[in-house]
Amino acid sequence: MFSISDIRLDMLATHYVGNKANGEDIYISKELVELESHELKSVLLQYFLTPFQEAASFHFWHASDLKLHEIMHFASAIFDNPDEFALQSANIARHLHEATNLPNIKSGEVHIAYFKGCPVDGKMVDAIGIYKTESKEKFLKINQTRGGYLFEPDEGVNPNKMDKGCLIFNIEREEGYRVHVVDKTNKGNEAQFWKDIFLKVRASADEYHTTHDYLKLCKEFIVDQIPGEYEVTKVEQIDYLNKSVDYFKKKEEFNKEEFEQEVFKIPELIDSFRKYEKQFEENYEVEFANNFDISSQAVKKQSRVFKSVLKLDKNFHVYIHGNSDMIEKGYDPQVGMNYYKIYFEEEN
Template identity: 50%
Template sequence: MIHVSEFKDLACLSIHKVGNASQEEALICSQEPLELKDEAISQLLLTYFIQPFTNSAEYFRFYHEADLQLNEIFQYCRRIFENRDNFHEQSVNIAKHLYKHSTHPKIKGGELYIAYFSKCLVDGEDVEAIGIFKSESRDTYLKVFLANDNYQVDYEDGININKLDKGCLIFNTEEENGYKVSVVDSISKQNEAVYWKDAFLQVQRREDSYHQTELAVNMCKKFINDKLPDQYEISRVDQVDLLNKSATYFKEKEQFDLDDFAQEVLGNPEAIQSFKEYKQTFQQEFQQEFPDEFDISSPAVKKQQKVFKSVVKLDRNFHIYIHGDREMIERGFDEATNLYYYKLMFENET
């Protein structure tokens, strides 16, 4: 987890303007880094840059299909880490690289900030870091001021420090694997935004506990919702019960063990064997592999809570939320109405 207080020193900052190349907008590069003389401005910039990363526990790494050394951003960052005197020159290279990939007609131009942090704490390790941030959105601010003993109101155009559009933090650790990288993209769901991660940065998720937990959670959910009904007659209530047991397993355990999970959640020998076989199918389908044993990431579990939906929807009339004992609900069929029903048993009503 990343915290603003863990970034001690914004040592260097260069700002460039990167337009949309396909719209013939300009690329304007500063001649030298910005001099940070005002401590208050430095702190505001630090909050603007780092705050969006505080809820992120997911890390990426630079990669290239042929060879990591061919990834341009990886190389520019490596040169900065090797010699800080290279900072501004490489910041210009980063801006040129972004401009080259800013060709989608919906990509907005904006200011590009390249920052160097001489010391920050990430996962208990003190390291240097490079930040690449882009602001695309502009806001209008009202300015109230006193003039000739009367208050006046004016407006000005500016950047909202609570709305970073795109960002990337590169930590100087694990260089041989493409560094440890954290990424923010506030409009990542839009098609035109894929250029930030895929084309410009060229990053992929690291195979760490966060990634492994996320994959395992999705696999378990798909097996219970999609695979089990194909092989066995299983009611929606039983499916929800298995999803609840899965959620409890990931919340309470510190380590995932495939055999332990299958025995504790599924129990049935045939279902256990089917589950283990499904893991291979899942990995092939999504081209993602994870081991049978790994440490469970609590932030990943928290983010994936919505996967385990404990609700049974009955036509358009009722939703039944099941959180506890499966034995307290029974399913039946009423011949008089030719409809199915559920019987719920409880001790107290609140």
């Protein structure tokens, strides 16, 4: 996840790409989109960046040589010389048109954006966004007149719904850049077009991203899935979170069976975790090995979002770092309120 609050949208080009297989043409804009309106920039930043805050990480790849990868070539030209943005945005649109050789791929506008100040792994880097809008929604414009109101039907793009997109961060160039991908319009074979045919990307499999993604899996399972299947207290949830992070902190290599036994222990809970892991792999297009090297950098970053805080109304925040057996929950019928009893040996 990355924050979008300080990211700047520097340039934007929009072209139209028809379906070449159906004989549809391409339209290349002669000018960039004007971005003087602060309100417009704000809406575009939300539209272009929000869907990628939880997106999986990929890299460009080529069967023989990354230098032959078209999108990577165009992106590198922009990163090396931003003055070529307009020229290379047109090349990206033409490449998309050439790749659209399946009759069921929808036509639409392609937007190429240039961002500055993207926070990635503690660094501020530039990024290039490529987006395609295929779906338009009908809406009503309501205008006040002298005698009342005028309703006008129209259609446009919902800024809260992205069809297809990718973000190319200017890091890890030799590995094919860090790339995040979104495709929410197609399933099955059609979904392969954007990711596999046009972008040609593969899921990142280095130890940093593997560790990062597995900790993300653990957090989602503990916070979102367990409460729906079992009766667990907040203290028990925090205990599972702490045990997960502690395992990654004290180990150099991940062992799946060992992790499951140390953290979840109960066979039914382990089975549930394995099912959730398979679903996670499908949703984020990743595949976890049973053993992998642990990245201490990824653990340090992800441990920040593993909240071990027990919030009691608006009065108390209890930080739990381990040994949940020292905390008891109860209910006082006379007072009509819940309570926690905490045992300790020394007060510091």
